[in-house]
Amino acid sequence: MRSISIEEIIRNIKDMCIEANYKLASDVDVGIREAFDKETSPLGKRVLGQLLENLDIAENESIPICQDTGMAIVFVTIGQDVHIEGGSLEDSINEGIRRGYQEGYLRKSLVSDPLLRENTKDNTPGIIHYQIVAGNQLEITIAPKGFGSENMSRIYMLKPSDEAEGIKEVVLETVKLAGPNACPPIIVGIGIGGSFEKCALLAKRALTRDISIRSDKPHIRKLEEELLSAINDMGIGPAGLGGKTTALGVNIETYPTHIAGLPVAINIGCHVNRHVTRML
């Protein structure tokens, strides 16, 4: 049994919320730089140039990359031999978010009731997904998610006979619908298989994977590559104003599913695709 104090958890969550919102993970940063070099549309190139300048200003002048500093999505993978000391894990995660959004000058973008819509004023609660595994480690990923892109996400319950072609169709349909609203260039997180809720979770998880890493399953890797090139042939372009760069990456995660089903979830991530992971 290994003990981890709630103070350590709170401090790490706080720091991760702040870090995620001021500096992009290098995969997306590099992706935008490469796209800038390749983009041929003048308007598209101008937008990508602005995004690069924006990243510099954010980091050097301590201004969040985007004003929508997101809803804090938290993935917790906890070893069954970990003991949390001093209080509740869930409360300490929310306390970390509260402090991070306050001390980091991040926007409070949550309402307590989806219909009554009163701001919670501290950006809590986060959305927390737990996974219990063997061992005595605690791994936490924070992925603040903006809703310009979240709103453009979709779930489709396809039929097994739809196969990979059917998946491609619905992904392209979703990207087309997202158009300029999702702040392209986008990252496309796709979950295939599982059940209704599992595929959505896989899609969200896919957005936290480095865009330079392809699936280790050859047929899925092929699907990722084909989708990326098909999406970039659509011409939506940076900011949706036309160009070659519509997506920087397509990440697919899969899970076993039922003989009768082929669930597909497409979670659209904008170019401010934030994720920070720490092992405690």
Place this chain on the structure above:
Amino acid sequence: MEKHINTPLTKDKVINLEAGDYVYITGIIYSARDAAHKRMFEELISGKDLPFSIKDNIIYYMGPSPARNGQIIGSAGPTTSSRMDRYTPELLDLGLSGMVGKGTRGSEVIASMIKNKAVYFAATGGAGALLSKCIKESRVIAYDELGTEAIHELYVEKFPVIVAIDSKGKNLYE
């Protein structure tokens, strides 16, 4: 084409802007997003005045992140405009002449823009740090209790936008 405009954005300026123009805005503009639009709409229905004079003015669909000490405003990029579509024709009828946001607009908004001679600008989504540098003054003038969604009066200098939909209905997103 590159164009520089100063607010107020009178109709004679609007009709010279064409879809695809790079425009730099200087002057006062007003921030308002979902909750502020709902509130303005309700006030109009109950016969009250809007919190600022809307004629020949520009609304920026934006809710900033908080400013640090010594900063004027935090990150300040556009939000998705189509969420404001429901309230927009009414405001255009009252003389609103420009809007800044991201993403395309519905057909009713575009029809009203043609009828009222108004223009819709796109600012780059996700470039809130960069755009905040063009905001030289900011103060909340209404609905303070809405936090980031309060109406801010902003003084901007050379604020970079692109004409996405012009007053003849030409739409760069199509």
